[in-house]
Amino acid sequence: MKKVMMGNHALSYGAKLARSQVIAAYPITPQTQVVELLSEMCSDGTLDAKFINVESEHSAMAACIGASVAGARAFTATSSQGLALMHEMLHWAAGGRHPIVMGNINRSMAPGWSIWTDQNDSLSERDTGWMQYYCASNQEVLDTVIQAFKVSERLMIPGMVILDAFALSHTYEVVDVPDQALVDKYLPPFKPEIRLTPSDPRAFGGLTGSEHYFELRYKLQKYMEKAPALIEETGREFEKIFGRNLGLVDAYRCDDADFVFVTSGTAGFTARVVVDEFRKSGLKAGNLRIKVFRPFPFAKVREVLKKVKKAAVVDRNCSYGAHGIFYQEVKSALYGEAGMPPVFGYIAGLGGRDITTDSFKEVAAHALAKDKADEEIVWIGVKK
Amino acid sequence: MKKEKKMTLTLPAEELMACGHLACQGCGATLAMRYMLKALGQKTALCIPACCWAVIDGPYPYSSLDVPIYHCAFETAASTATGVKAGLEMTGDSETAVVAWAGDGGTFDIGLQALSGAAERNEDIIYVCYDNEAYMNTGIQRSSATPYGAWTTTTPVKHFKTRPKKDIVAIMAAHRIPYIATASISHPEDFVKKMRKAKDIKGTRFFHVYAPCPTGWKSRPEDTVKLARMAVQNAYFPLYEIEDGDKVTLNLKLKDKKPVNDYIRIQGRFRHLTEAQVASIQAEVDARWERLLKNCAA
Structure with missing residues (x-):
């Protein structure tokens, strides 16, 4: 079904079609429409998910991490200062191998206050261990959210879907909204091997000495190295079903x-x-x-x-x-x-x-x- | 034949905490954990931020607890627990009790914003603050839970803490959450009873648990339970609960309220205090106690 929508709503539709189960978010211009629409979808039952109105972006990412380790598919969206406030938790999400997907609207960092686009917010998070996808159309935004969940959950590495403030976030374009049944075929439910549950009590992220830490980070890089091929493979798979290729470049x-x-x-x-x-x-x-x-x-x-x-x-x-x-x-x-x-x-x-x-x-x-x-x-x- | 005296064990026999943990000798926080888990049982998930318990549990890949633990960032006990609860519910588990388990620094200071947010939203979690009245894990630095008069490494004797302890229970009561309780490791029956009561309540439940720390208080390890008991009996840390923000119930009435002096004098952290300063602590404790009694009557 074709719809005219803004880039922000393309993120919302992507999160909905991916059947996100927990969404925790805090408002920031120019991201607000992403979570406004998702909040509506959760309240009217269009999307079976819990929407948590957290009191900061830091808590938004913390709640997504909690939901993800409990075995739920978690989504959030932010921008600029909000992303910077999350910084500590971005390391946590990647280091803990929680495959959260987040939309980030590129907005310049203050001061002076600016709500307009540049990339210094997301690029400042370059070394946190998140995958970063820079999108150029609303269609690509929607499609990439769905693909990002697939790639992230395969590698247990979080993914950030990025779009320019206003140039994309508030620009309306025609977007082909895929069928839910086809998306379900492409993106199976999130079933992590290990999760936080009393039936398999484990301690996650405890004190880690120098005899173990190095290997944990080595594995993060090794899995990151698998991402380029996986992005291309899942991009081709996406093309077979939906007719649009999603590549690295x-x-x-x-x-x-x-x-x-x-x-x-x-x-x-x-x-x-x-x-x-x-x-x-x-x-x-x-x-x-x-x-x-x-x-x-x-x-x-x-x-x-x-x-x-x-x-x-x-x-x-x-x-x-x-x-x-x-x-x-x-x-x-x-x-x-x-x-x-x-x-x-x-x-x-x-x-x-x-x-x-x-x-x-x-x-x-x-x-x-x-x-x-x-x-x-x-x-x-x-x-x- | 002489009638045998039968002792009834009022605490659950189940042990969900094993030996081999990394706590200091005489650690009050370990008893707090042990009693809480006895009350809640195995269907419990813990979110533990930076605090002594981030270490006590044991290093990767070990754990001294038979319940799942998520070690979370310092200021995120409440927000992580919120996410865990939502995640468990979305994956079909609405039974597990999700507990944010944090020290006083993680609660009174750096985690207060997330805690306030979760409480305002009335998230369905149990938040337990085990209070040893300073940043003990980092080596005894003052927190906003450090009481008047105490020495810490950042409030040296010449500049001991002159501001009173933050009233965290009043702050939480102002959020009008369904259940708040104070508890002490010296009164396990009371602790377990209230924790079991809390388990059956939906919404945000907050526990302020008094957990003496011999390392930071410069007290003898064998005096930990004694100190906790003294603090209850002299009304330094009275046992009470607050339902829905304003219904206050005293859990232990004090017929013979003890003076604080004995409690103060067996702790090295208060050694420098003059009689007049101890008297001012006594006056403050008395005033707080009167206020509490008045609130109970109201």
Whole structure:
């Protein structure tokens, strides 16, 4: 069934179709519609789940962890400051191997107060052990929530489905809402091997000495390493049932491209307008949208970029004292491999400043004029 | 033939706590756990944040308890328990009692927000605070449960704590939750009776359990139960319950209320106190006791 819906509601529908059993959430702009709709669905019986109106995001994640260890499928959504408040519990969810799925609406961190998009909130949680999916359409948001539960529960690693504030969260698009019966076929009920129950009394997460801790974290990484193949496998399975592929990256006209914009989130679709224009004027351009940031699809990025002459990474984030974060990852993916293109790094759109077709043209003009990537940051659209 | 005297065991014989745990000698918190589990039985799930019990239970992969435990973050006993209860119910188990089991730091200080949230929502959990009146697990730092006059490593003798202990029971009563009780390891029958009563009540139930700590109080390990009993008998820690936020019932009437001096003087943490300072503690205890009696009558 096709429906016109905002990105936030695509998250809600995803959580509903995945048959989330416990939802604990705290309101924050621009996430509120996600949980408003879920709260309604729980109260009118459309969704058989417990909705817990917690008093903070920290408690939201703690309650999701409790529900997950008890064997229930748990979902929450937040943004920015809320995600930062959860930080401790994000480590807990991943370290405890609780396959919670969470929506995060990318919103800039205060101060000053900003409700507009950039990626520094979610990228600050890079090393917590969560999988991160950056979405670019409302359809992809809904589909990815369902896929994320499948992948997370297989690996017992939590997953974060991420969308840009307003550019996606509050933008209405046509979304094909899958049939519940088909979703049930794709995503079986959550049945963890071990759970918190008096019939099998175990202590979870107790004092762990240096003779055990290292191995627990080693296993987390080893399972994370299984994720890229699993995301592709479950993406193909999704395509068989629903006709839409969910991969690690989304490469647009990259196959024969000389110049590629590397993007994430909604900015990629703007880049594609420029790619098409360039193609018409004879420049073989392309766009590589990195969807999955953790685990980072190193092999996939290498595979696409090895055929390219130049790549320009546009980051809507900044690791202060270093560079754009996707830029660093892309460089590290290519490092040491023969025949890789020079990679140029740009920062644009912090605090929700629009990244327009002109922004991409400015990026291209800079990169095409140079033979070698300088290490300094190239800022796009900043008033210096 | 002489008639044999028969002793009736009033506490359940079932032991859900094994030896081999890691508590200090004379730890009051271990008795508190043992009695609580006797009252609730095996169908219990515990959420334990950072506190002495995070260690007492035993290191991975061991546990000294025969019930499941989730070791949770410091400030999340109430919120984790909320999630566990919801998760168990959604997977078909509405019988298991879900207990948040936290120390005074995790309750009076860092966990207060989550506790208040859970209580306001009247989550169907039992929250037990075993109170040893300081951050004992980290090495005796003051908490807001540390009483007036006490030495701790962060309230040294020259700057001992001059503010009174936070009144956690009044805070919880203000949430109008169905059941609140104080309990002491010196009065296990009373403790078990009230815990069993609480088990059958739906909604948030809060226990404030007095659990002396020889390590932090600088008292003799063999005096732990004695100290707890003295605190009940001198009204330093009276035993009472509050139903629905305002129905207060005294569980142990004190015909002969003892002075606090004897209790104070066998604890090293109060050694520096002058007679006048002890008298001021006595005055405060008396005033609290009068207020409690008045509330019981109301």
